[in-house]
Each structure stands twice: as C-alpha cells, then as structure tokens.
Amino acid sequence: MVHGTPKPARRLGRAARTIAVRPPSPSALVTYTQRMNRVLDHIDNHIDETLEIAPLAEVAHFSPFHFHRIFTAWMGETLGDYLRRRRLEVAAARLAGQQRQPILHIALSVGFGSGEAFARAFKTHFGQTPSAWRATTAARWTEELQHVRRRSNPDQVLRKADQEANAGKNDNSGVTNNTPQEFKMQVTLSTLPPTRVAYLRHIGPYGPSISAFWQQQFLPWMHANQLEGRPCYGLAHDDPGITAAANCRYDACVEVTADFSPRGQAGIALLPGGRYALADYRGNGPDIERAWTEFLRDWLPNSGLQIDSRPVFEHYPVDAKYDPESGEFNCQLCLPVKPL
Template sequence: MNRLTANPVIRISASSTKMAGRYASSDLINLMTKTLLPNTHAIEYAQRMNKVLDYIDQHLDTPLDLPTLAEVAHFSAFHFHRVFLAWVGETLSDYLWRRRLEIAAVHLAANAQASILEIALTVGFGSSEAFARAFKRRFGCTPSAWRTGTPQRWAEELAHTRLHHTQRNLDQRHGNPDQADAVGLLEDTGLNNLEFKMDMQVKKLPAVRVAYMRYTGPYGAGVHRFWIDTFLPWCRANGLEGAGCYGIGLDDPGVTAPAKCRYDACVEVPADFVAKSPAGIADLPGGLYAVGDFVGTVPDIHLAWTELLRNWLPSSGMQADARPCFEYYPPKAKYTQSTGVLECQIGLPVRSL
C-alpha cells in the first residue's frame, strides 16, 4: 500500500479526459525500445526510474539525497544524476523542487484546515518563510493568495468547460467536423447539471492489489489511446479481461505542465498474480473515500471532479486526504460507443476536518 499515496487531490483534473500509464514518457520509451536498447532492457530502466519517482512522492517530507535515490533504483550513485536527467528531462534538484511546490499547491487548494506551515513541512521545507519565497517564484503569488483564489480558479474552470461543451454541441449540430469532438456531449445527457446528479457517499474501502502501466504526457486523447492500444490488449493477453479497472491521475494539469503529467491505468488482480513486463504490481490504499456514480463522456469526468471539490467537499465536514483519487470502472460498467457515454465511480480520499 505504499506506491500510490503521494498527492492528495492532484487527481482532480488529472482525471479530466482519461485513460493511461507512466514510463519516462511513452514516446521516449518507444524511441529507446526501437533504437537504443532491447525491449526488455528499456522496460527495466523505465521500471527502475518509475520506482524512484514514486519514492520521491512518498517521502517529500524527508531529506532526499542522490545516494538514497540511486539505491532505490539499484543504479550507481556516481552515474545516477546523469541517468535521472536523461530519463526525466530535469536535474534531480529541479525535479524535487518542482514536485514539492506542486504538491503544496494542491494541498493549499484542497485542505483549507491545514496551516501554511503544516503544508510547508509536509513537502519538505524547513520554514514557512522559505516555502513562501519558493512558492512565489514558482507560481507568482504567495501561498495565502493561492489558497484564497482557489474557488475562483475552480469557477473559471467550470465556466470554461461548460463553454467548451456548448461550442462542441453547436459544432455537432451544424456538422462542423473540424471543430466537433469525436466523442460528443449530447444535450439529453443532462451533464450541465452534473453537480445535482452526483450522489456522494463516504465509504470505507479495502486496499486493492492491481497491475498497472503508466503514461506520461497531456491528459485527454493520449490517455484514451493508451488504454485502447496498450493497456487493454495487455490485460487480454494476461487473462484479465473483464476485471475491474482503475484510472489514477498522478498530477493536476492546472499545476503540472501537461507534458509532465502522469497517469496509471490499473486492473484488479489476485494477491498472488505475477505481472509480466511492462506492467508492475501495486496496492491501492484502503480507507475512507467519498464515492459517487458518474455517467457521462470521458471529458466530463473533469467537470465531475471540479464540482465535487468546489461544492460537495466544503459542505461535507470532510477534507481531502493524502491518498490517490481514482476512477473505477466495474466489470459490468456500460459504454455506448455511438455517444461516448460511460459509467464509472469516482473516489476522493477523505478524512474528518
């Protein structure tokens, strides 16, 4: 239960238009596989580096030095800095700085009861002053201003999403193939009133063992293609067709650059299941979750998350907890290909205020 416990509500818009897995970048992995290394070697490198990035997210409140992380990856400390830079595209120090501040930004938005000092310590800063200086350099405002502006950012995001939906429906109605999305939002789905249809219930869920693959890049069509072209074929080849699946966005594209956003495509497996490359095994943590049924198109999951965080959470007596959000696709979940409408459950980790 120790891999996917990094960011609190980072998955919010991370889950926007989903379905995908992690590796240095799916494009980079493909390039490495075809040109530099045999497939199994490239996969081994990717899995080791993924393990390091997960370790970082789980230990942001501790000192993270190069020898420790090299040991996690089972790489030479002497060469690890260059290996990390080559695979991640950032120096280790730059990556750590970015992750600490991005996680802090999400905590500030989601956990109104936590003090700025608490959040600073949670992500590894020694004082609120040092944290405030670094935060302003990264986001252009103080932590307090970021927190105060959260409702407006979410409201603007909702307005933008609904405007996009309206334009998309007009494009479809007037037959504009260049502007209309391949998967449309039909007027009779009632998704403009989605906030009134999400019946959220707080439940205690058990931990779940999954096999997973990771995608890195902009959420949306890339995530969907990852499921269709990569993860679901792997599931079928390994006898897992029909099992429940989870989608877990590891970053918030409102905070993290789209090219650096990560997403895990997961499938439920037995405790003794041995995953074949390129997949790995992980435990999704159990505990209290706010769970609601979603019916709509893939892009509208983003709207559901925003409504959940903007409207339901503040009035629920709960706050977001530092476990991953998820989208769960039950074995018998329906999907209508002609409209793009699907069924899933969304789950937000919570604890009492």
C-alpha cells in the same frame, strides 16, 4: 612506438560514436521504464522526507554514479528540479483541498524545513504566496470548470457569451459564477480496503490521449496477461491546473492478487484504503474532468469534510459499461476525505 598511437585512437573514436547512436533495445526501454516509475512512486510516497541520490539510485537499481545523469535524461529535468517541482505541486493541491490546515503544516508535509523557505519557493514557482493561492481556490476552480465547459460545448458557450461578459464586469477575479452550484451526482461515503494493482503509466496531457491509452495499450496488456473480468482503476497523479500538461502522470490499473508478477512496463502499486466519498459518473472522457472539478468545487465545501493526502482515482467495476459508438462509460469517482 610513439608515432603508432594515432591509428588506434581513431579506431576507438569511431567505435565510441557507433555506440553512442545505437538505439536502446525494447527490453532495455521496458527495464528503464519500470525502474524510473519505481523511483517516481517512491518520491511521491516519501515526499515529506529528505531524498538523497544514493537511496533513490538503490530503488532504481542504478549505481549512484550514473543515476543522476540517467534521471535527467529520462525526465528532462534534474533530480533536484524534479523534487522541488513535485513538492510545490503537492503543496499547491493541499493548500486548495485542505483549507483548514496551517500553511506551515503543509510546508513540512512536503519536505520543506521552514515556512519561510516554502513561501519563497512557492512564490518563485507559482507567482503568488501560499496564502494568496489558497484564497483564490474557488475562483480558480470556477475558471477551470468554465474552460472545460467551453472546450466540451463551444456552441452553448458562444450563445451565452454576452451574458457571461455582462455578469463578469464587476468581478475582479476575471471569472463568473463563483458560487458553488447544486451537485447532481449521487455521493456516498464508504471505507475502502487497500487494493493491490498492476499499472501501466501514461505521461502527457490528460483528455483524449487517456482513452487511446486504455484502448491501444492497457486493455491489450490486460488480455495478454489474462486479467480480464477484474476491477480497474484510473489514477491521476497530477492536477492539470497545477502541473504542466507534458508532465502529468496517469496510471491505468487493474486489481491483482498477491502472487501476480508484472511483465513488460507494468508496475505494482497499493491503492490506500480508508474513507472515501464516492460519486457515480456516467458520461464520456472529456466530461469527466468537469465532473471532478464540480465534485471538488460544489460538493466538497458543503460536505463538512476535506480531502486528504491520498490519491484520487476512478473505479471501474467489473460490470462497468462502455459504449464504443458514443464513448460513454460509467465509473465511480473516489475522493479520499477526512473530517475538517
């Protein structure tokens, strides 16, 4: 009967509302995390290629029909916006670290079809041209280094405030001491083999939250999977001077054998081998950001080398020390390099 249709329609409406607010199960969150991490890794590994929805959906094992909506809900930005942002952020890092590479080469290496399209997108995103961004690299790294020093040692900065202000009066860049200083960490060059790792991913600001991530999530996960006593690695995918803090990705990794199958939210990745500059570091979590900046700002320009497109990472050997009272630890900073 025609008059009988409203009742089932209301019952279906109530059922639909109940389904919409039902929270996802823990197992569903684990599955989605694994799948989305695979997609993000695939994008980074194929940043120079055309990336379409259907192949990416296949990587995630989602249907193409639903993938775009799921990606947007998970990442907080559309797939197109994410791809554009990642391409530009990778390009910004390469412009800074690969000073002798032509800008067109860098544009093509991140998937832009022309230098003109790249220049327009870059200026829209960063507010300056690619050549201007490259030209201000030294000043930008100096400013970042001073910011880290102010954050980690505010008393010393206050004592030197007058000197810094006077020294900066004639500096049009707004920063002081642009001259690279003597780099004090011991650096060696070594060829490292590719390394298979299992990882858990942290998304958000770098800093104290990374230490908490290791202590509260990664180390318990390692213990549950009987992975103690193996080399570990910390892999920062993003430069916090380029990428918004909320979008920065960090992987805590442990070396695993070829037959290891990850459980939970863990993923599997391959740290690429090749030539690396290795700097020994001892200190606490907040100061490691300063060490990385000094490595890039003070050591790299005088090395006769340039950074290449492989990721930078921290290596924590089996005998790495950690002092829970002071928070001090030791590791190696691993910077992928190639000839100029």
